[in-house]
Amino acid sequence: LELSCSGTKTSDGDFSIAGNFTNGVTFADGDHTHTFNGTTNQLIAGVTSPTGFHTLVVNKASGTLSADTDLSLGNSLQMDAGTFLADGETITVNGNIDLNGGTLQITGGTLSLNSDANDALDQDGGTFDIDSGTVNIGTLASQGNTDYNLDDGTLDISSGTLNIADELDVNGGALSLSGGTINVIAHTGTEVGSAASKFDVSAGTVTISDGDVYILGAYDTSATYPALNFSGGTFNITGGTIYLSETGASDESFYINLNGNTVNNLVFDKSSVGSNTLDLWFEDFEDLSSGAESDAGATSWSIGCTGTATNCGYNDANPNDYFYVLSTTFLNGNRSFVGRDMDN
Numbered sequence: 001l002e003l004s005c006s007g008t009k010t011s012d013g014d015f016s017i018a019g020n021f022t023n024g025v026t027f028a029d030g031d032h033t034h035t036f037n038g039t040t041n042q043l044i045a046g047v048t049s050p051t052g053f054h055t056l057v058v059n060k061a062s063g064t065l066s067a068d069t070d071l072s073l074g075n076s077l078q079m080d081a082g083t084f085l086a087d088g089e090t091i092t093v094n095g096n097i098d099l100n101g102g103t104l105q106i107t108g109g110t111l112s113l114n115s116d117a118n119d120a121l122d123q124d125g126g127t128f129d130i131d132s133g134t135v136n137i138g139t140l141a142s143q144g145n146t147d148y149n150l151d152d153g154t155l156d157i158s159s160g161t162l163n164i165a166d167e168l169d170v171n172g173g174a175l176s177l178s179g180g181t182i183n184v185i186a187h188t189g190t191e192v193g194s195a196a197s198k199f200d201v202s203a204g205t206v207t208i209s210d211g212d213v214y215i216l217g218a219y220d221t222s223a224t225y226p227a228l229n230f231s232g233g234t235f236n237i238t239g240g241t242i243y244l245s246e247t248g249a250s251d252e253s254f255y256i257n258l259n260g261n262t263v264n265n266l267v268f269d270k271s272s273v274g275s276n277t278l279d280l281w282f283e284d285f286e287d288l289s290s291g292a293e294s295d296a297g298a299t300s301w302s303i304g305c306t307g308t309a310t311n312c313g314y315n316d317a318n319p320n321d322y323f324y325v326l327s328t329t330f331l332n333g334n335r336s337f338v339g340r341d342m343d344n
Helices: none
Strands: 008-010 015-017 021-023 026-028 033-036 042-046 051-067 071-093 097-099 103-113 121-137 147-157 161-164 167-185 199-216 228-230 234-237 241-245 266-269 279-283 322-331 334-340
Touching: 026 051, 071 121, 097 103, 147 161
Parallel strands: 008 026, 015 033, 021 042, 033 051, 042 051, 051 071, 071 097, 071 103, 097 121, 103 121, 121 147, 121 161, 147 167, 161 167, 167 199, 199 228, 199 234, 199 241, 241 266
Antiparallel strands: 279 322, 322 334
């Protein structure tokens, strides 16, 4: 199907195409669904960029659909069967991405999903293969609730970057990270995201052999929703690093639930903003009674003092008595445990 000459060509209904689509004019998609279902390789081409569709469906028994022009989808991208290859183009989706089958493969360029829906990218099957380039799930400052919901199928990342505005939820299927970076950015602009865990695994299989996972930004301020929550599933984490790092305008707490699973490298970094963000752990004793030598709270501790009760208490007139561990202070290559005003 070739659109040529001049003016605007308007879709007057849904259509399927088994061959190539070439656009040389303005194409008005008519809010319709356009399905590519050929059994050989298909190409979306043209001199008009970006080429727009409303709902683009890939349902190919065989072969690959690719594009040599940028694409802008007013509604959604739906993968049912076959392969959709993006190898350098800019593809913008202004609704949802539904992965039901087939393979969505990114080897370069940028795929951006502009949506504030909780299940903006919903994967119930197929393979999302990120080999290079950038994938943005929620890209605008107001899209603080956008998440990637993996229920079945495979998310396979060997290189490139996956940015998620709010949550990465693994409820089934398989997540494999062998390189590249996942950024779960819970704080974008003025949004603080939803009150939920940010990297939440309740079922399925997680395999991390290399690469980095950054859980960034503001979280729920209680332990109800740990930012990193491995509540179920199977884990095979032999490499790579998981970072919890404050990057937004809020200074909040980190909570994690590894559920007995081994993590190769786990890094806490609260050094970017806020009055207390240098502290990985901080205890100023101000909530304790005078003379207290222990605390049974979430970070329980006890001390032994050789003096009398009057000079063993850390909650005294001096407000500058504390224990803490700094993320940026090192002693012989290790992070330091610091105590001040130790009395006896």
